Structure formats: C-alpha cells, structure tokens
Amino acid sequence: MAEARTNGSLPVASVQELAKACNGVADGQVPERYLSKDPTSAEEAVVVAGDDDEGACAIPVIDFHRLLDPRSSEVECARLASACRHWGFFQLVNHGVPDEVIGNLMSDVAGFFEQPLEDKKECAQQPDSLEGYGQAFVVSDDQKLDWADMLYLQVQPIESRDTRFWPTRPASFRHSVDAYSSEAAKLTYRLLEFMAKGVGADPASLRGVFEGQAQGMRVNFYPPCRNAADRLVGLSPHTDPNGNGR
Incomplete structure (x- = not known):
C-alpha cells in the first residue's frame, strides 16, 4: 500500500459506536450506506473450486x-x-510464527479497539494519508461502506514509520508490532523463494522484487450488529497491490 502517503480517505463515523447505538435499542437503524442489497433478492452463486x-x-x-x-x-x-x-x-x-508473537499482537490490537473513542482518535487518519485509525478509500459521501473500523500502519522499513498514527496504549503495542512484522517478513521472503522455485525461476529472483519494499499492517474490527447482520459486509471485495519487477 505504497500510496498511503499521498491518498487520503474522507472521515466517517466509528462503526463501533454505530453498533452500540443500533444494538442498544430494539429499533436501532443501521445507516443505509452500510447496507448491502436486500438479502431476498437474487444473487449470483459463488463457486469455490x-x-x-x-x-x-x-x-x-x-x-x-x-x-x-x-x-x-x-x-x-x-x-x-x-x-x-x-x-x-x-x-x-x-x-512457524510463534504463537506468543501472534497472541501478543492480537491482544494489543484488541486493547486498542477497546479504548474509548476519543483515545482512539489520537491515532486518526489525516487528509493526506491512509495510515491511522478510520476507514480506507472513502472517496464520496454516498458510497457504500464496510461495517468495520480500521487501523493501518506502515511498519517497515522502520525509518518510514509515521509515529503520529502509532498507538501508545497498550504500552506494549509497538513492541508487539515489531516482533510480528519481523517474523512475517522472514516468512514472506522464504515463501517467495519457494514460489519462484515452483514456477522454475531463480529462487532469489522473486525475493529480490520485494526486498526493501514497504511493509504495511492493516487490522480491522468488525462489531456485531444483530439488527442487520445479513446485510452488512465487513470487508468488500478488493484487489491488493502487486510487486513490480525491476
């Protein structure tokens, strides 16, 4: 997600707060822009092979x-x-990523989202960046939105980090991200070598395409909503960035 430095996202309401409001009253209404089409309408079948x-x-x-x-x-x-x-x-x-490393990260991420909204807003996105707390790729006031809150951080290389968006609570958050991103990077490079080998290429070639490129971390929080569970989408279909050959 190299474009995170230049492309921003319009601010939207916290989905966690919307979920609290909707679940707190019997007739709580989910805003229309979060609702997918009527579940009773015909939809294309998805075949998984x-x-x-x-x-x-x-x-x-x-x-x-x-x-x-x-x-x-x-x-x-x-x-x-x-x-x-x-x-x-x-x-x-x-x-091979240690359970402790994964568990620490998951615990600290949960700890961040459990904070009051005003505390989370200390890490809010800015107009010129996708990094931080909010929701990604919101470009208009009437587009459909995911039922999720997001925290996106650029984690590697270290000198590229923008600490304005890094939570300071829980106190161990940065250490947990460091440990996890380091393990994930090592695993990724080994996996890239096997992928290249599988297609008959030099094992070092595919790794070389990605080595040194930016590494981002996106975590999503999907709050339950009993009033419209069958019409909410936590993460819309999308395409992630690809590696570019040198």
Whole structure:
C-alpha cells in the first residue's frame, strides 16, 4: 500500500459506536450506506473450486513444514505453484510464527479497539494519508461502506514509520508490532523463494522484487450488529497491490 502517503480517505463515523447505538435499542437503524442489497433478492452463486487432492470446495492449503522438508518439498512446491497459478491465494499452515508473537499482537490490537473513542482518535487518519485509525478509500459521501473500523500502519522499513498514527496504549503495542512484522517478513521472503522455485525461476529472483519494499499492517474490527447482520459486509471485495519487477 505504497500510496498511503499521498491518498487520503474522507472521515466517517466509528462503526463501533454505530453498533452500540443500533444494538442498544430494539429499533436501532443501521445507516443505509452500510447496507448491502436486500438479502431476498437474487444473487449470483459463488463457486469455490479447490486443489486436486482436497476436494472441489476447498481453498488450497500449503504446509510450510512440508516446503522446508527435503523429502516433501518438491511435491509441496508444485502444489504452491498450482495454487498461485489457478487461485492467486492460499492458506498457509505450520508457518512457524510463534504463537506468543501472534497472541501478543492480537491482544494489543484488541486493547486498542477497546479504548474509548476519543483515545482512539489520537491515532486518526489525516487528509493526506491512509495510515491511522478510520476507514480506507472513502472517496464520496454516498458510497457504500464496510461495517468495520480500521487501523493501518506502515511498519517497515522502520525509518518510514509515521509515529503520529502509532498507538501508545497498550504500552506494549509497538513492541508487539515489531516482533510480528519481523517474523512475517522472514516468512514472506522464504515463501517467495519457494514460489519462484515452483514456477522454475531463480529462487532469489522473486525475493529480490520485494526486498526493501514497504511493509504495511492493516487490522480491522468488525462489531456485531444483530439488527442487520445479513446485510452488512465487513470487508468488500478488493484487489491488493502487486510487486513490480525491476
């Protein structure tokens, strides 16, 4: 998300606060701009097709331990290449990121969103940036919105961080992000090498495309809303940025 420095987002209401208002009264109304089309209307069916040995309705699952093991690496690498070619995404299991690192980050993220609104607003987005607390890519006052609050931070390289948007509460937040982003980067670089190998390229080539590029972290909070649960979308369909060859 390199454009975070130049493209901003219009400020919108906190979804957490809207959820409190809607859930607090029997006839609480969700604003129309958060509602998807009527659930009784006809919608296109989504067909999910999976990997050859996991059935027709399974997202490809890649085992990182099998990639590292010389006895299974070639087969798992071929499965990884197939997932990239035919799906464009996959679930990675046995990734090796320590449970403690993940748990600390999740706890601190939850701690941030549990704060009063005024405290969270200390990290609010600014007009020229997507970083901070708010919602991304809001460009008009009438567009449909996701039922979620967001905190987006640029975490790597360290010198690119804008600390205006970094929470100071919980006190361990920055340490947790440092530990997690470091583990995620190491895992990503190894995975990129296997992806290149799977398509017959030099393992260092794909890693070289991404090495040194900005690393962002986006966390979303989806508050429950019993009044319109079947018409709310937490994260709209979207395309994430791609790596560009040098």
